[in-house]
Amino acid sequence: MSTVLVVDDDAAIRTVVAQALRRSGHDVTVADSLGQLERALAVAIPDVLITDVVLPDGDGIDHVRNVAERHPTLPIIVLSAQNTLTTAVRAAEVGAYEYLPKPFDLDVLSRAVTGALARGGVLSDDRIGDEDRALPLIGRSAAMQDVYRVIARVISNDLTVLISGESGTGKELVARAIHDLGRRSTAPFIAINMAAIPRELIEAELFGHERGAFTGAATRNAGRFEQATGGTLFLDEIGDMPMEAQTRLLRVLQSGEFTSVGGARTIRVDVRILAATNRDLAAQVAAGHFREDLFYRLNVVPVTLPPLRERRQDVALLARHFLDHAAIQGLPRRQLAGDAITALGAYDWPGNVRELENLMRRLAVLARDEIIGADAIHAMLGARMPTSTATDLDLAGAVKALIGRIERENPAALDDGSLYDRVIGEVERPLIELMLARHGQNQLRAARAMGINRNTLRKRLDTLGIDISGDMTELDAAGSR
């Protein structure tokens, strides 16, 4: 039987985690502080250590470094309510095997323990983190937590990462974070956007050209590959790469060397490749527009940035961040009123984070008052705002329209016993999402504001599958979905 030591100062979490792991057949010991952790380690070294970050007698992550140094083969799983990129990265840097943001899913924890036991070792990394590093990426949604975990896993190696997501979701920012946090950070980060360069010039741009290689090539030019030597090459909009360039890129990735256009010299490359696409690259492979072998070469570690409308709980955080940023740059300092946050949360953000960033800058410059209200947001987004928030909503009309749509698209669904829950869900979902956004994802305050019991809210979140991981006040593991 494998042994697991669980360190958390929250008795509820200790109990829930211990019960779940015992059910999975592990022998579990618990500790509520670093002092108790040390006493437990003095008695026996467990097969897996699970520890919280903030403990009454010190910082769990600093202590993890210390424990990892003394017991290099002990897999350590870090739990944290401080779910930012810095925490994920720090955990990886000090040698944690896995990092799980709170609230976490017990099944995920259980799988992490199984994985840790199977691997039986730590992901070692000798970089020491700068704890005061400014956060390059903002967001506490479950989707962003997944992104942070991938980043934390790839900064200590040179694996190729394929970043997918709609335009403006932060793909380039993720690529830069991987470069800046990794061991190539002092070497160049070179980005090249396939969609922004005429197709016939892409190969010369990437691999450079010799003097006279083609009309207009008056001098020898080092390509982006060469410029990125020792650093990172970010291939943006890779789906727009012409076939011939794809073939050449594949050869470079396979052999680690290339020749410039019109050149006879062979150039060896030491470059980390990160690629991004806002298209479905797998579909492009299926359609014959992208080489399958190149796709697999690039898609070693996939990471997907979901559109902002699918992580609405990050909108308020991002909006405040951009206003703060504008103020630091000398623009007037602005704040968002509660109804402004509600309005921002209701919008679909087709341009994703970039659109939100631009709107906040415009508001910082143009808004009349220091406090920005919903009226200013509506005035800026105007016709693009959903009519439901721009004008008084005819709820009855919307319900009738919904039933009409169901009747047209799937008439059987009108009589299969699911209609009541479905219609109520359609009304309830935006209501709950907006109120959570308005109250900073605090369930207790949102429930109170709506006049419902907090447990009722919890149940509805569960039933509707609404993501609540951004809630900083709900840290009990049992409450995770």
Ligand SMILES: Nc1ncnc2c1ncn2[C@@H]1O[C@H](COP(=O)(O)OP(=O)(O)OP(=O)(O)O)[C@@H](O)[C@H]1O
């Ligand atoms: N999570 C985030 N936190 C803070 N800023 C963000 C975040 N995501 C995106 N941004 C900002 O939004 C803008 C757009 O991001 P970025 O250029 O990385 O998107 P992209 O997905 O690469 O877009 P495109 O596909 O159009 O090139 C940038 O100014 C970036 O700084």
